[in-house]
Amino acid sequence: xxxxPLVERLMESLRVLPGVGPKTAQRMAMHLLERDREGGRxxxxxxxxxxxxxxxxxxxxxxxxxxxxxxxxxxxxxxxxLCVVESPADQLAIEEAGGYRGRYFVLHGHLSPxxxxxxxxxxxxxxxxxxxxxxxxxxxxxTNPTVxxxxxxxxxxAQLSSLDVRLSRLAYxxxxxxxxxxxxxxxxxxxxxxxxxxxxx
Amino acid sequence: xxxxPLVERLMESLRVLPGVGPKTAQRMAMHLLERDREGGRxxxxxxxxxxxxxxxxxxxxxxxxxxxxxxxxxxxxxxxxLCVVESPADQLAIEEAGGYRGRYFVLHGHLSPxxxxxxxxxxxxxxxxxxxxxxxxxxxxxTNPTVxxxxxxxxxxAQLSSLDVRLSRLAYxxxxxxxxxxxxxxxxxxxxxxxxxxxxx
Numbered sequence: 127x128x129x130x131p132l133v134e135r136l137m138e139s140l141r142v143l144p145g146v147g148p149k150t151a152q153r154m155a156m157h158l159l160e161r162d163r164e165g166g167r168x169x170x171x172x173x174x175x176x177x178x179x180x181x182x183x184x185x186x187x188x189x190x191x192x193x194x195x196x197x198x199x200x201x202x203x204x205x206x207x208l209c210v211v212e213s214p215a216d217q218l219a220i221e222e223a224g225g226y227r228g229r230y231f232v233l234h235g236h237l238s239p240x241x242x243x244x245x246x247x248x249x250x251x252x253x254x255x256x257x258x259x260x261x262x263x264x265x266x267x268x269t270n271p272t273v274x275x276x277x278x279x280x281x282x283x284a285q286l287s288s289l290d291v292r293l294s295r296l297a298y299x300x301x302x303x304x305x306x307x308x309x310x311x312x313x314x315x316x317x318x319x320x321x322x323x324x325x326x327x
Numbered sequence: 328x329x330x331x332p333l334v335e336r337l338m339e340s341l342r343v344l345p346g347v348g349p350k351t352a353q354r355m356a357m358h359l360l361e362r363d364r365e366g367g368r369x370x371x372x373x374x375x376x377x378x379x380x381x382x383x384x385x386x387x388x389x390x391x392x393x394x395x396x397x398x399x400x401x402x403x404x405x406x407x408x409l410c411v412v413e414s415p416a417d418q419l420a421i422e423e424a425g426g427y428r429g430r431y432f433v434l435h436g437h438l439s440p441x442x443x444x445x446x447x448x449x450x451x452x453x454x455x456x457x458x459x460x461x462x463x464x465x466x467x468x469x470t471n472p473t474v475x476x477x478x479x480x481x482x483x484x485a486q487l488s489s490l491d492v493r494l495s496r497l498a499y500x501x502x503x504x505x506x507x508x509x510x511x512x513x514x515x516x517x518x519x520x521x522x523x524x525x526x527x528x
Contacts, residue, residue, distance in 0.1 A: 129419065130391040132377050139373040142366030143344075144358045145351070155377075156416050157345045159390055160435065163378050165343030170375045172340040173359070176333050177367050180360055189360055190331040215357050218330060234361065 133159070185256075187232040187249055189214045197230060204228045206263035210253065210282065212236055212270055216306040220268065223314035228266070231256065236269060236278040248278070250285060257289050264292040267324060270305050271296070283324050293324035334360070386457075388433040388450055390415045398431060405429045407464040411454065411483065413437055413471055421469065429467070432457065437470060437479040449479070451486060458490050465493040472499065 129137070133155060140151040158166040182188065183195035190196070197203060207228025211217045217230050233248040245251065257265060267282060269275035283293050297320030301309070309317075330338070334356060341352040359367040383389065384396035391397070398404060408429025412418045418431050434449040446452065458466060468483060470476035484494050499517040501510050510518075 130393065132381050132392045133390055135373050136377040139370040142363055142370055143355050154344050159381055162343055166374060166378050169340040169343055170371050172336050173367060174371045176337040177364050180333050189334055191333045
């Protein structure tokens with residue numbers, strides 16, 4: 127036996143979620159069908175609308191359903207600081223740590239030649255144009271402290287070297303080999319305050 | 328900051344899933360929006376259809392989009408054996424274990440007077456009518472070996488006592504492949520009391 131075809135398909139579909147294997151998918155499907163159809167309907171509705179409407183901020187490329195996101199339009203943020211992160215989740219982690227009042231630029235990934243991900247795929251031409259506008263005085267390269275993140279930071283530093291802008295990197299207070307998304311707020315703030323001039327060695 | 332309102336609502340909606348807290352919901356939302364919108368759309372589609380169409384088998388009450396489920400309509404199952412389980416997940420576990428070729432009846436819960444769950448809520452009138460039809464010769468009470476499951480089994484046994492049907496309960500004992508050291512005392516004494524002649528096959 128198995129469940130009915132529709133229940134089987136539901137369990138299969140739930141496995142698109144990260145960290146969800148067959149057993150967890152079964153438990154989720156049972157929970158939704160047996161105990162919380164209302165919650166399931168809300169999820170269908172919200173996920174459908176989000177997939178439809180959430181796109182990328184035209185200016186910083188973060189996830190938003192607006193044309194330009196709320197941080198980019200805010201008049202209370204400093205225009206002279208620009209923080210480059212790999213993902214919206216990294217951006218959120220920095221925001222939640224508090225203390226940073228500049229703008230952001232979201233790469234949605236890092237350079238990865240083997241996967242065919244080059245500079246244009248992570249918006250580096252757009253980043254260069256943004257810095258070339260002249261308002262930004264310092265670019266904080268907050269890519270992940272991983273091999274790929276470091277390489278991406280070096281590439282960006284080289285690309286922006288001809289422009290009149292300071293480059294910095296988060297202080298090593300963030301654990302090597304980790305991902306920003308999972309770093310605690312205290313460590314993140316310290317790393318922000320201790321940021322160093324980028325030397326691009 | 329937080330994410331845009333729509334992304335926040337998506338993260339909130341994902342928390343209807345069992346075992347999903349704020350951090351996991353965020354990771355799931357990011358994954359769907361950043362890396363697998365196609366999978367997300369399939370989930371929306373499948374979950375929507377499943378919530379709409381999956382109901383309960385008219386005969387055994389398991390989850391199905393049919394009027395009567397495939398096990399109830401199968402001609403290869405024995406009509407004289409009826410296994411009573413608390414949930415479709417329990418039914419699936421028994422099916423996957425293999426060996427059982429009878430029919431099922433799904434309670435969708437157990438008696439719980441404090442929560443206002445009485446006999447009619449778990450379909451006991453329907454179960455009695457089913458057994459009264461006369462084809463069933465043995466009812467296997469496969470409710471969970473918990474206080475509530477035991478109480479429900481006892482209640483059902485009393486209710487069916489006037490009908491001409493054998494009642495049985497799953498054997499209690501030490502789980503296969505386990506170590507005695509880690510088996511709880513209640514299970515161990517049950518296993519002792521129910522000990523069987525050693526055949527040494």
